[in-house]
Amino acid sequence: MPSASSASVVVQRPGSPEQGAEALGAAAREGQRVRIVGGGTKLGWGNQVAQADLELRTEGLSRLVEHNEGDLTAVVEAGMGLAEAQEAFAAAGQMLSLDPPDPGGATVGGLVATGDSGPMRHRYGAARDLVLGVTAALPDGRLAHAGGRVIKNVAGYDLAKLMCASYGTLGVIVEVVLRLHPRPAATASVGAPVATADELATGAAALARAPLELLSLDVAWHEGRGAVLARAAGSAALDAAQAAGRVLLEAGLEAELHEDDEALWEEQRAGQRAGAGVRDDGERGSGYDDAKRGSGSNDGEGGSAPVNGERGDGGEAVVRISGRPDQLAEVASVADEHGARVVGRAALGLFWLTLPAGDPAATLAAIGALRGRLSPSPCVVLDAPEAVRASLDPWGVGEGAELALGRRLKARFDPQGTCNPGLFVGGM
Amino acid sequence: MDGSLAPAESADSASALGGEPAAGTGDGRPELSPADADRLVAGMRRICGEDAVITHPHDLRTYESDGLLHYRATPRLAVLPRTSEEVQGVLRLCHELGVPWVARGSGSGLSGGALPVEDGVLVVLSQMRRVLEVDLDNHRVVVEPGVTNVQVSQAVAPDFFYPPDPSSQIVCSIGGNVAENSGGAHCFKYGFTTNYVTGLEVVLSDGEVVQLGGHELDRPGYDLLGAFVGSEGTLGVATRITLRVLPKPEATKTFVAFFETTTAAGETVSDIVSAGVVPGAIEMMDSLAIECSEQMAHAGYPLDAGAVLLVELDGPRAECDARFDEVVAICERHGGRDLRVARDEAERELLWKTRKAAFPAMGRLSPHYFVQDGVIPRTRLPDVLDRIRGLSDQYGMQVANVFHAGDGNLHPLVCYDGKKEGEAQRAEELSALILEACLDAGGSITGEHGVGVDKKRHMPKQFSECDLDAFQRLRCAFDPAGLANPGKLMPTPRLCGEVPGPYREHPLEKAGLAERF
Numbered sequence: 001m002p003s004a005s006s007a008s009v010v011v012q013r014p015g016s017p018e019q020g021a022e023a024l025g026a027a028a029r030e031g032q033r034v035r036i037v038g039g040g041t042k043l044g045w046g047n048q049v050a051q052a053d054l055e056l057r058t059e060g061l062s063r064l065v066e067h068n069e070g071d072l073t074a075v076v077e078a079g080m081g082l083a084e085a086q087e088a089f090a091a092a093g094q095m096l097s098l099d100p101p102d103p104g105g106a107t108v109g110g111l112v113a114t115g116d117s118g119p120m121r122h123r124y125g126a127a128r129d130l131v132l133g134v135t136a137a138l139p140d141g142r143l144a145h146a147g148g149r150v151i152k153n154v155a156g157y158d159l160a161k162l163m164c165a166s167y168g169t170l171g172v173i174v175e176v177v178l179r180l181h182p183r184p185a186a187t188a189s190v191g192a193p194v195a196t197a198d199e200l201a202t203g204a205a206a207l208a209r210a211p212l213e214l215l216s217l218d219v220a221w222h223e224g225r226g227a228v229l230a231r232a233a234g235s236a237a238l239d240a241a242q243a244a245g246r247v248l249l250e251a252g253l254e255a256e257l258h259e260d261d262e263a264l265w266e267e268q269r270a271g272q273r274a275g276a277g278v279r280d281d282g283e284r285g286s287g288y289d290d291a292k293r294g295s296g297s298n299d300g301e302g303g304s305a306p307v308n309g310e311r312g313d314g315g316e317a318v319v320r321i322s323g324r325p326d327q328l329a330e331v332a333s334v335a336d337e338h339g340a341r342v343v344g345r346a347a348l349g350l351f352w353l354t355l356p357a358g359d360p361a362a363t364l365a366a367i368g369a370l371r372g373r374l375s376p377s378p379c380v381v382l383d384a385p386e387a388v389r390a391s392l393d394p395w396g397v398g399e400g401a402e403l404a405l406g407r408r409l410k411a412r413f414d415p416q417g418t419c420n421p422g423l424f425v426g427g428m
Numbered sequence: 429m430d431g432s433l434a435p436a437e438s439a440d441s442a443s444a445l446g447g448e449p450a451a452g453t454g455d456g457r458p459e460l461s462p463a464d465a466d467r468l469v470a471g472m473r474r475i476c477g478e479d480a481v482i483t484h485p486h487d488l489r490t491y492e493s494d495g496l497l498h499y500r501a502t503p504r505l506a507v508l509p510r511t512s513e514e515v516q517g518v519l520r521l522c523h524e525l526g527v528p529w530v531a532r533g534s535g536s537g538l539s540g541g542a543l544p545v546e547d548g549v550l551v552v553l554s555q556m557r558r559v560l561e562v563d564l565d566n567h568r569v570v571v572e573p574g575v576t577n578v579q580v581s582q583a584v585a586p587d588f589f590y591p592p593d594p595s596s597q598i599v600c601s602i603g604g605n606v607a608e609n610s611g612g613a614h615c616f617k618y619g620f621t622t623n624y625v626t627g628l629e630v631v632l633s634d635g636e637v638v639q640l641g642g643h644e645l646d647r648p649g650y651d652l653l654g655a656f657v658g659s660e661g662t663l664g665v666a667t668r669i670t671l672r673v674l675p676k677p678e679a680t681k682t683f684v685a686f687f688e689t690t691t692a693a694g695e696t697v698s699d700i701v702s703a704g705v706v707p708g709a710i711e712m713m714d715s716l717a718i719e720c721s722e723q724m725a726h727a728g729y730p731l732d733a734g735a736v737l738l739v740e741l742d743g744p745r746a747e748c749d750a751r752f753d754e755v756v757a758i759c760e761r762h763g764g765r766d767l768r769v770a771r772d773e774a775e776r777e778l779l780w781k782t783r784k785a786a787f788p789a790m791g792r793l794s795p796h797y798f799v800q801d802g803v804i805p806r807t808r809l810p811d812v813l814d815r816i817r818g819l820s821d822q823y824g825m826q827v828a829n830v831f832h833a834g835d836g837n838l839h840p841l842v843c844y845d846g847k848k849e850g851e852a853q854r855a856e857e858l859s860a861l862i863l864e865a866c867l868d869a870g871g872s873i874t875g876e877h878g879v880g881v882d883k884k885r886h887m888p889k890q891f892s893e894c895d896l897d898a899f900q901r902l903r904c905a906f907d908p909a910g911l912a913n914p915g916k917l918m919p920t921p922r923l924c925g926e927v928p929g930p931y932r933e934h935p936l937e938k939a940g941l942a943e944r945f
Binding site for chain 1: 564565566567587608609611615616619620622623632636637638639640642643644645646647648649650651652653654655657658659675676677678698701702703704706743744746747750751754803804805806807832835836837870871872873874875876877878879883887890891892894895896897898899901902903904905906917
């Protein structure tokens with residue numbers, strides 16, 4: 001049942017996909033603006049928008065509908081917690097190969113809707129590569145399915161990809177079909193500390209070209225120091241990690257082996273969100289060095305608790321750079337100019353740059369400067385303080401044919417602007 | 429007119445519009461006036477050059493079918509543009525004159541996706557075959573659509589390769605791969621075309637050029653790239669394609685093992701996958717398929733085996749070796765015998781040749797056959813094979829089975845003699861029932877061949893009316909005039925309404941020939 005929350009916004013928590021479609025359809029008929037909320041861990045992402053008339057929360061859609069262990073697939077309702085889903089899959093020795101930073105409470109639907117990803121993306125791809133099918137409630141009050149429940153399927157248009165990373169602006173994702181993978185028998189990592197951006201780039205490029213089939217290949221960088229990190233998985237993980245170490249050595253870098261490597265990677269994930277580098281004592285950590293000390297436990301992460309997804313409140317701003325692998329040295333050098341931390345997927349050209357807390361005007365200037373330096377690679381502002389978000393376009397995408405086509409698509413799916421209006425690229 | 433014949437059905441529907449002369453476009457569009465028909469031909473010659481425009485019926489016969497030969501249609505003309513600008517000019521002219529068009533790569537598709545529209549324009553992209561950029565530092569290669577699949581791997585060799593490898597890879601074009609979201613034998617491990625396309629330059633149906641994606645991942649905005657790949661030429665023409673390539677695996681280990689039954693082979697596949705092994709490829713053939721391929725490839729396969737598995741492991745050498753022992757143990761546990769490991773590239777090629785011979789070899793066994801492309805959840809393989817066997821007995825027709833076993837993609841070959849009255853129709857019925865068996869098992873009507881014209885009538889079995897409406901929303905955003913490859917993919921012709929705007933009845937709707945989306 002609808003219930004009024006603190007302000008005038010009405011909150012609905014549909015208990016089934018059908019109820020979700022009904023609620024959305026009714027809102028659209030009345031010309032209401034609907035805000036779609038999953039775990040609320042990324043509410044600060046996207047454009048700042050006027051308060052919605054209706055908040056549609058997916059927490060009532062939290063069922064694991066099917067887990068087909070033998071087929072390594074699962075059907076999951078959108079509001080199911082990512083952590084809960086992973087726990088269920090782990091019981092069968094399986095996993096959803098997506099490991100985005102999760103400050104606690106992130107949902108599968110929210111992850112799919114934002115297209116967030118983590119270090120395992122190197123091997124397994126993003127949500128778009130692992131979502132086999134999707135059911136979405138559309139503003140006409142109906143449910144549409146696309147894709148299927150099998151890992152290979154080319155029947156019909158791939159609307160599942162369209163829904164991934166669309167920030168809920170085409171409809172409400174209510175259920176997804178996921179491809180799962182076996183959990184690796186073991187993992188092992190190597191980390192090579194570096195002191196120049198060139199070393200960072202050389203080491204990363206050498207690993208990216210090597211036929212190692214790594215689980216993850218990351219970099220970390222802060223104030224003239226950093227590390228190249230490689231994680232291997234499988235029964236021969238130790239051998240593979242050592243092989244990665246030899247590749248780094250050939251590139252002139254000495255690597256350290258980490259058999260107990262979870263904390264290193266938790267640090268990399270955490271580095272994609274604001275507040276990650278701030279320890280409980282308020283001092284900033286320094287990425288790889290800090291994580292090494294915390295190896296074997298997750299304590300090294302520190303990290304402040306998320307406040308309703310508004311991770312920018314601590315004053316830091318996180319910019320995601322969709323770049324190219326060969327821009328790494330450039331990214332590191334821009335980061336140094338602004339005292340920023342960097343984590344990134346070296347072979348994929350994706351980097352998260354965290355600007356330190358400071359005067360909003362300085363943060364805005366820094367964002368402008370790095371967009372200028374890295375153009376045309378898109379620089380999207382994710383977490384950022386209120387004052388910063390109020391004064392910029394977080395997407396940084398100009399008008400053009402691609403955006404115009406996106407608008408035509410939005411008009412076809414959501415002609416009245418019911419779903420998360422204004423949140424997405426170009427104010428869609 | 430170039431002598432193309434209008435099929436009776438569309439002539440009827442066109443005349444049903446009232447007042448207009450019997451016309452020959454496949455979807456009931458009014459016929460082009462003689463003056464516009466002349467403008468079209470002259471315009472195409474101006475845009476692409478005299479030699480690049482084919483209008484003679486004899487020459488057009490080359491293009492009347494794609495890889496699915498039992499569908500034929502003669503286009504009004506075929507045009508072979510050489511540049512993106514020429515493609516723009518071609519589509520702009522079609523748009524101005526309201527002429528439908530179909531894009532074609534190498535014409536090796538197996539769903540009739542490149543079947544021409546009668547009286548429409550066929551845009552043949554085989555002249556656009558330049559490799560434009562090889563950027564190994566960023567693991568990217570940029571090509572034109574007519575470049576063949578195998579040429580992409582050649583362009584980045586020896587250190588890199590392009591993973592999707594449809595069995596037609598020597599001839600099939602990357603543009604066609606993008607349209608069909610092609611897979612191949614190695615897609616269980618490596619994924620499909622859609623997992624490797626990072627950027628496209630697309631010419632839309634009105635001639636507008638759009639750059640989707642680029643070298644970078646995660647460009648902010650809708651994943652129009654993801655929607656375009658696999659859209660079967662209904663959203664536009666890709667004229668410049670940016671692909672991700674991977675470092676070539678250090679080692680490859682290929683072997684075959686023979687089993688008593690397909691069930692035993694199927695259980696072996698499930699156990700291999702459950703053990704966390706992700707082979708580069710796992711292919712299965714049943715006894716009839718073994719018999720046929722053996723006649724052609726002479727690999728010395730035992731003819732008394734119920735099934736053969738071809739397993740290819742690739743990756744770092746240490747991992748490959750460790751996994752090999754594990755997989756062999758699993759095979760033996762299920763009664764796998766006569767294990768043959770390829771000792772060198774020549775032996776590996778022989779094993780693959782034997783697998784790939786299954787289709788052509790079938791021609792020796794049976795004068796005609798239909799190939800299906802159903803997908804099932806891997807664990808349902810034994811039930812579905814039982815059902816196929818039952819259907820085969822019921823129809824008294826032989827069905828040979830070839831599978832991409834890792835991802836549950838079945839290619840049953842339904843054998844028949846087209847000279848016998850009614851046989852073709854019965855074979856088609858049987859094929860349709862096999863697809864239904866796949867759907868009942870929770871699968872799909874097509875894993876890699878696409879819907880095209882061949883499977884569009886099955887679409888309502890897999891998708892609801894509402895699902896199809898959602899598909900149409902996407903199509904209308906890209907091609908509101910409905911000129912791009914009409915009559916494919918969707919089960920019934922649909923129109924695009926104005927959005928947003930007041931409802932107006934379209935003449936075709938009034939005549940009951942199309943339903944409004």
